[in-house]
Amino acid sequence: MFEKEEKNLSELKKMYENLPFPEDKIDEAILTGFKKAKEMPEVIVKTRRKKWLFSGLIAAVFIIGFLTSIRVSPVFASYVSSIPGMEKLVELISDNKGLMLAVENEYIQEINTAQEKNGLKVTFDSVIADEKGMVIFQTIEAKKKQEKFYVNDLKLESADGTELELGSYSYGAHKPHGELRTKEMATMDFFFEEPLKTKEFTLTFTVETNDYEEDFRFLFTLEKPLKATKTIEMNKTILIEGQKITIKNIKIYPLRVAVHVVMDPENSKKIFTFEDIRLVDENGEAWTKIANGFTASQLNDNEHILYLQSNYFKEPKELYLVMNKLQAVDQEDAYVKVDIENGKIINQPIGDHLVLLDVKNGSIILKLKTEEEFNYSPFSSLRDADGNEIELNSNYWTEDNNGEREIGVEFPSGSYKNPLELKLSAFPAWIEGDIKIKVK
Amino acid sequence: MSFEEVVQKAIRGDDQSFLAAIQTVKIDLYKTALAYLRKEEDALEAIQEVTFRAYKGLKGLKEPSYFKTWIIRIMINYCNDTLKKQRRIILNDDLLDAEGEAEDHSLLEIEEAMQRLDERSREIITLKYFHDLKIKDIAKTLDCPEGTVKTWLFKALKSLRENLDEKGGVSHV
Structure with missing residues (x-):
């Protein structure tokens, strides 16, 4: 009964079959998509709260972005290629125009000192600092291929004992976890609440890989005058x-x-x-x-x-x-209320984006469904019905999988007044x- | 090795098999993207994103023999999302610009009628008539009874006819 329409459709299909197709470009697109998929780790981030990670009441909002393409200006490229070992910087900062400009304007300071311990080598490549922050570039190399390169107990202190009012810090590698490799390039970001008063610093951290666990300690001095804010x-x-x-x-x-x-x-x-x-x-x-x-x-x-x-x-x-x-x-929806005894969400913002996957005294795991891309960690803190803050052991979220991702908080089990309230810090509205x- | 075996290996994590499987459907993917998005560069971007999503979601493919239907559906979903986004941008932008752009393309009557279908009707028709997929396969990938797919297909063809007639009516004026 739809002969005419079916005939039309088959003509349309034929027309498309006869269209030329750019096979090389298609293959290129497939490979790019494939590489991106290989490079993206399964779990985006898992932050463990450490006492000194956030000082005072300041909560830091953190995002992990992924490189899609690298575009650099000719000036940047020529400057970088004139210094041996700097090419890799391109990869690390190509998603930040400000850092690229700093490099282009030769505001980056080369340090280039290395330490090796039992087959594990760390090179402190360079640093960019201003009155309120510091970005350190480094490379970790192992003799054998490793799957994980973790940097633990990262600590930046002034050499003369002056208190650094550290606001936030992060360690980020641009290569995903899970791939076997001998080398890892990474950045360490430190931001301060008060302007830096000192020029000499010690940086200590532990590198943990599958086969190694070594402590490192670097002493360094900022030599470029800090640009005024x-x-x-x-x-x-x-x-x-x-x-x-x-x-x-x-x-x-x-x-x-x-x-x-x-x-x-x-x-x-x-x-x-x-x-x-x-x-x-x-x-x-x-x-x-x-x-x-x-x-x-x-x-x-x-x-x-x-x-x-x-x-x-x-x-x-x-x-x-x-x-x-x-x-x-809406202000009244700023907390997601979860009844942990009966395993129910009592209140959430309009749209039922959240579904409870698992709840027990010690952890709450939810699924967040969105129509648009959403790469934010939605919860900042947890309190019980009496308003007592509950210290979180961890707070994680997984990558977007067809508009769904898993979000979880873990906390010490204890006797809390039900329901618990998760404070929102991001939401798809x-x-x-x-x-x-x-x-x- | 049969195609099912290749897909099975891909699901188990063999990258070469994954790329081989994508190779067999790349033209289908490209044509679907082109039919929905119209521009070559958009179609290529779609292929990149669908390859990404397919790789990430491969573990969710239960039955290797439905690989083609499964991946074409990923493409259609991607295209629908992209069209929605484009529409939103157009609404936020100058409406005159949008109209100007729409007139740039000379569309076949049937293509225009397809574009005005609701998402599901367009998907069903694309799967059935563009890719010659069997009702049974479509039903399995959509996880619904064959009868339902037949009903949707009937409705889809009916709205397609209405769209075509409407167009005819307008051109008589």
Whole structure:
């Protein structure tokens, strides 16, 4: 009864069969997709909270990005290729325009000292530092192929005993776990709450691989004068879907740009993440959020510092702060309530994105379903019904698998007043607007 | 080695077998992507992403003989997501631009009618008439009874006819 339609369809099919197809490009696309799949680890990140990881009440928002392509400017490429051993830097920082600019402007300091212990060698390649942060590049090499290269007990101290007000640190390797290799390149990021007062440091850590476990200790001195921070006072209030947000100031450091925002406590929505905040200059060039590493510090629920890639080494004539999309849920949904006795979710934001997979006294495992890509860790803390904070042993989330990922928190089992409340720090719900404010 | 055995090896983690299996369906994937997304570069990006998703999701493929239907469905899902995103961008952008862009393509009447189908109807028709897949295979990969697939197919063809008629009506004016 659908002869006509079927005939039409078969003609369409024939037409497509006769179209030329770019076989080489198809094969290339297949290989690229395959390589990306091979390189992406099964589990994105598992953070263990250590007492000194976050000082005070500041919670750090962390994101792990993956390299999709490497694009470098000719200036960058020629500078890097003029120094032996620097090519690998390209791979490590190609997702951060600010770091690339720092290298291009020769603001990176080569250290290039190595230590070898029982067949395990660590090379401290180079460092970029500014008044409030430091990025260290290093290479670990083993005699035999290893599957894991872990850096544990990472510690940065001043050589003269001056207290470093460490705000956050992270260790990141760009090669995924699980692949057998003899070499690992990595970056260590440190950010401080107070400007650095000292130039000499000791860096200690333990490298743990399948066959080795060795302690390392490096002494190093910052030789380049630290570039002064540029601060721009803003104090401008914007409105997105009825939510009031004040941009207090913008601080431009060589390593990153920090945008200090304050949300009105009377807002009907709780705002988590500013997804697409960026600085745009008069030519339309944009400096977006940090793609890999710390993206924000939350001083408290309503006061965040957002980190963007730095344009420190550029002198734009005009500069605008642009944002369109923010993660936000209704204030009353800011906590996910889980009845751990009956294994039920009592409250969650609209949309039933969360499903309980397993719950016991000591762990809660949920599935988060989304339609769009969502690579955020949704929970920041846990408390019981009496409001007592429960220290988390670990907080993990897995990679996106067809719009679903597993999220879990582990905590010491104990007698807690049911239900438990997981505080949200990210969620797949958004408010949108079209904000563009002049910075200069 | 039969194709099923190749897929079976791929599921067990053999990368060469995975690439071999993809080779056998790459033209089907490309044509599906082109039919949905229209542009060669978008189709190539789709192939890259579908290869990625297929590799990551291979363990979820229960029956090796349904590999082709399974991977074409991944492609169709990807294309639908991409179209949704494009639509959203167009809505946020200048509407005039969007109209201008839409007029750039000269579409066959049947293609236009396909584009106006709902996602499921378009998927069923693509699987059945574009890739000559059997109702039984489609039912197995969609995890539903064959009768349901037949009902969907009937509805899909019916809306396709309506879309074609509507188009005819408009052109008479």
